[in-house]
Amino acid sequence: MRVPLFDLTRQYAQLRTEILSTLDRVFSSGQLILSEEVVAFEREIAVLLGAKEAIGVANGSDALYIALKALNIGEGDYVITTPYTFFATVSAIVRNGARPLFADIDPITMNVDLDQVERLLQTHPERHRVKAFIPVHLFGQTCDLDRLASIKSTFGIRVVEDIAQSIGSTWTDKTGGLRYSGTVGDLGTLSFFPTKNLGAFGDAGMIVSSDPELAEFCRSFRVHGSRERYYHDVVGVNSRLDEVQAAILRIKTRRLGEWTEKRIAIAALYNRLLSSKEAPSERLVLPQVYTDRRHIFHQYVVLLKGNERDALKAFLEQNGIGTSIYYPLPLHLQKCFADLGGRPGDLPVSERTALRSLALPMFPELTEEEIEYVVERVSAFFAQHPKSANR
Numbered sequence: 001m002r003v004p005l006f007d008l009t010r011q012y013a014q015l016r017t018e019i020l021s022t023l024d025r026v027f028s029s030g031q032l033i034l035s036e037e038v039v040a041f042e043r044e045i046a047v048l049l050g051a052k053e054a055i056g057v058a059n060g061s062d063a064l065y066i067a068l069k070a071l072n073i074g075e076g077d078y079v080i081t082t083p084y085t086f087f088a089t090v091s092a093i094v095r096n097g098a099r100p101l102f103a104d105i106d107p108i109t110m111n112v113d114l115d116q117v118e119r120l121l122q123t124h125p126e127r128h129r130v131k132a133f134i135p136v137h138l139f140g141q142t143c144d145l146d147r148l149a150s151i152k153s154t155f156g157i158r159v160v161e162d163i164a165q166s167i168g169s170t171w172t173d174k175t176g177g178l179r180y181s182g183t184v185g186d187l188g189t190l191s192f193f194p195t196k197n198l199g200a201f202g203d204a205g206m207i208v209s210s211d212p213e214l215a216e217f218c219r220s221f222r223v224h225g226s227r228e229r230y231y232h233d234v235v236g237v238n239s240r241l242d243e244v245q246a247a248i249l250r251i252k253t254r255r256l257g258e259w260t261e262k263r264i265a266i267a268a269l270y271n272r273l274l275s276s277k278e279a280p281s282e283r284l285v286l287p288q289v290y291t292d293r294r295h296i297f298h299q300y301v302v303l304l305k306g307n308e309r310d311a312l313k314a315f316l317e318q319n320g321i322g323t324s325i326y327y328p329l330p331l332h333l334q335k336c337f338a339d340l341g342g343r344p345g346d347l348p349v350s351e352r353t354a355l356r357s358l359a360l361p362m363f364p365e366l367t368e369e370e371i372e373y374v375v376e377r378v379s380a381f382f383a384q385h386p387k388s389a390n391r
Helices: 008-029 036-049 060-070 087-095 114-123 145-155 212-221 243-253 256-275 278-283 309-318 335-340 348-356 368-384
Strands: 053-057 078-081 099-102 130-134 158-162 170-172 178-180 187-191 205-209 226-228 300-304 357-360
Touching (some): 008 243, 036 053, 036 205, 060 087, 060 158, 060 187, 078 087, 099 335, 114 130, 114 145, 145 158, 205 212, 212 226, 256 300, 300 348, 309 368, 348 357
Parallel strands (some): 078 099, 078 130, 158 187
Antiparallel strands (some): 170 178, 300 357
8 A cells, every 4th residue: 555645636636627617717817916816815814814914925935034024124133933844934034134043842742942932032142133033833733822922912022923834723712712823923924835734736825914014015015015006115026826826725725624624533543543552652752632722733743752763764665655754954953054053952852853753644635544554554663673772
């Protein structure tokens, strides 16, 4: 049996007729840039997340870049974020002329450790230059949004939430109300890269905000800084979400709730089956599910307790099972950021996680038979390999 890490073709087979019909309608209209489909999709995402405004852009990387630009982040500023995330989170900081300031991650959720964020805000020698914070809600699980709101108000820091992997993840606050990731900060940024829970058939992104001035800036900056055609307030960029991607994403948005529930069910089955196997349960740390938050499982990532991650990955791939490592080298150790002075040992939890994490197949169309095969092969690996010493 072969089980891919992700398979978009199964989803397309279900949606093919509707997508082709919709594309014919869009192409026949002759309106392909910033027209009715984009406007409608922006409105639908704003309603879905409980934000006042949504601004479609070309991709998630641009969403981050433009969001920071809207906050006037630039030369001489520091922006706190996590080293354990996709490159775009940090490149957006550098592209704006600012300097990333890394806080280590929580060893269980793998989200940024908010204790460390507060410590940086209180003790960093140049804390007056720390102007913004980008929390990444990683793998589909939001960080503590109550705590995030408290940090934002207590320290007066601007917040851009990176929700590229967590559209629809929620936090239950102390009153029992639901708060969506992406709506606590000044702005939230989304990616609709094809592998995301809500994925386009190409690149696409979005910014959400309930601040009308910030939203207006983003809306004009994405079209060369122009509110009125041929009149430019600032030197912006060309970062427009096109009608084709918006139309496809509107079809998919109607099914996002169903797909999310399937992801949650798949993760629950993984957890139950892996927990029932003696060797895996002793040698794996499974994703934690908390009652106060809704984990939407963009990825299903396990942590190896020992140093056998690479051997397990190779074994599974030999048995036809797709896996991936998110992320093999934390950003503070990347060559392109060498000028920041990061050294091995600076952020030990991120560095240890990078050596021990492994993503198993996760997408809504996975079958129970496929999941059982993955678990059986994981168990077979541990049965064939003696327990290794922990690092």
